[in-house]
Amino acid sequence: xxxxxxxxxxxxxxxxxxxxxxxxxxxxxxxxxSSNQVRIAFRKVQNGLTDxxxxxxxVVTGIDSTYYExxxxxxxxxxxxxxxxxxxxxxxxxGEDQVMSMLLSYKVITRVLxxxxxxxxxxxxxxVVSTNFDSVRVINxxxxxxxxxxxxIFR
Amino acid sequence: xxxxASLVLLLxxxxxxxxxxxxxxxxxxxxxxxxxxxxxxIGLVKTQVYDDRTDLDFAADIALNKYLxxxxxxxxxxxxxxETYLYEVQGTYFRVGIDKNxxxxxxxxxxxxxxxxxxxxxxxxxxxxxxxxxxxxxxxxNRRTANGxxxxxxxxxxxxxVRIYRELWMGYTGRLKFGLKAEDTGGVEIYDVPGYxxxxxxxxxxxxxxxxxxxxxxxxx
Numbered sequence: 001x002x003x004x005x006x007x008x009x010x011x012x013x014x015x016x017x018x019x020x021x022x023x024x025x026x027x028x029x030x031x032x033x034s035s036n037q038v039r040i041a042f043r044k045v046q047n048g049l050t051d052x053x054x055x056x057x058x059v060v061t062g063i064d065s066t067y068y069e070x071x072x073x074x075x076x077x078x079x080x081x082x083x084x085x086x087x088x089x090x091x092x093x094x095g096e097d098q099v100m101s102m103l104l105s106y107k108v109i110t111r112v113l114x115x116x117x118x119x120x121x122x123x124x125x126x127x128v129v130s131t132n133f134d135s136v137r138v139i140n141x142x143x144x145x146x147x148x149x150x151x152x153i154f155r
Numbered sequence: 156x157x158x159x160a161s162l163v164l165l166l167x168x169x170x171x172x173x174x175x176x177x178x179x180x181x182x183x184x185x186x187x188x189x190x191x192x193x194x195x196x197i198g199l200v201k202t203q204v205y206d207d208r209t210d211l212d213f214a215a216d217i218a219l220n221k222y223l224x225x226x227x228x229x230x231x232x233x234x235x236x237x238e239t240y241l242y243e244v245q246g247t248y249f250r251v252g253i254d255k256n257x258x259x260x261x262x263x264x265x266x267x268x269x270x271x272x273x274x275x276x277x278x279x280x281x282x283x284x285x286x287x288x289x290x291x292x293x294x295x296x297n298r299r300t301a302n303g304x305x306x307x308x309x310x311x312x313x314x315x316x317v318r319i320y321r322e323l324w325m326g327y328t329g330r331l332k333f334g335l336k337a338e339d340t341g342g343v344e345i346y347d348v349p350g351y352x353x354x355x356x357x358x359x360x361x362x363x364x365x366x367x368x369x370x371x372x373x374x375x376x
Contacts, residue, residue: 036288063290079290083297110282110299111344113355118237119284122344 030117035145037077038104038126045134045154050074053155056092080106080143082121086129102131102153106143126150186372187217188264191316191324193367198229208233212350214328214365216266216316221259223268225252231349240284248276248350250310263318264369266326272310274332276349277303301341306348308335310361322369330361 042051052074057066060078068076081087085108091100109122123143128136128151135154140147195212202209212229228249235242254270279302286294309332316326337345337354345354352359 036290060290079288081291082286082288083291083294108342109339109344110284110342112235112237112240112242112282112346115235115237119240119282119286121286 030113032113032117032120033145034120034122035143036080036082036121036123038080038123038143038150039075039077039148040151040153041075041149042073043152043154048154051155053091054094056094058092059090061088061090075149080104080108080123082108084108098132100131100133102133102136102151103129104151105129183220185219187219189322189369189371190215190217191367191369192216193324193365195229195363196366197362197364207236212363214363214367216254218256218259218264218266221256223254223256223266223270225250225254225270225272227251227272229350231347233347235346239286240282242280242282242346244278244280244345244347244349246276246278246280246349248274248348250274250350252310252312254312254314264316265318266314266316268312268314268316270312272312272330274308274310274350276306276351278306278337278345278348279303280343280345282343299341299343301339301343304338304340304345306335306337306345306351308332308348308351316365316367318369322371324365324367324369326365326367328361328363328365330363331358332361333358335359 042053043049044051052072055068055071055073057069058076058078059066062081063079067078078089086103086105089102089104091102093100105127106123107125109124110119111122112118113120124141126138126141126143128138133153133155137152137154138150139152140150143150192213192215195214198210198212202211209230209232211231212227214225214227216223216225226249228247230247232245233243250272252270252272254266254268256266256268258265258267281298281300283296283298286297288294311331311333312328314326314328316324319325332351335348335351335354335357337348339345347353352361
């Protein structure tokens, strides 16, 4: 006499069917939130209000071009080096006796977003290593498109 | 009357106590009847079908009355290739845990279980990439490597094991993986943890379909 299959065997088969039916992958959305642009705001040391600078130029060591040439600025966006963990900025500002400088350090994390989206870099743990500005304050240590200010410079 | 009431109360208490004693002395059989061990067929098929991965997962369990002691482990290597990068992950992992078998009275030893696992992986990974930045230009052939990283997570599992022929068993385990803690050093974040899956997911579903063989500790009667 032919034996009927155990009812659990049917559950086993249903499990296999569910697996095949649900064997799909979520299509990832390519959401790049990180940025390498450090946001620097200028403030007056007396009252903390926005300071306006007449800049002859800002130089980022390793990049040939000069940023903000002959511009009046209250804030600047400058690029961190994606393959190094330090960067040096030189600010040629009218009214200053010397060229101002600021050496920053940070950590770079490389991550795969998804096979189709590719990679992105995240910049964390931003610090001011040295500067000849009167006073500086790191507001946000992470570089992100949604963050308004990373560093405040008081003059 | 007072004496009679006390006597009845004493009788009731002694009866109840006697019953409790009787319950307490019921023998629970903790003797294991065998060890069941096998391989995940899904991983095996993926390893054969796809050139970019090795996905071998093994599972073993020992039934102790209504509980199953589970030990699982495996090897996972995978290569992700994009237009501008190659990401390689290699690693081994193991999971230990305990399941409650809701069919422990079944003479065959069938298991319909719910349980918990702790997973741990050892990860080596490497990324080679080209990166273009608007200000800095093109960085070609960059490489970041990190070896011997640890990752830990937890799993809620549910599954079934059915004897299909003699000592041959089949069954599946569904997993809800959560609480991943992965070490990140060397400037590159782990993308895919062996045994867990993508690190971008806070919780992750997993499914294994095992073919197992049970080595009995005593011959069937």
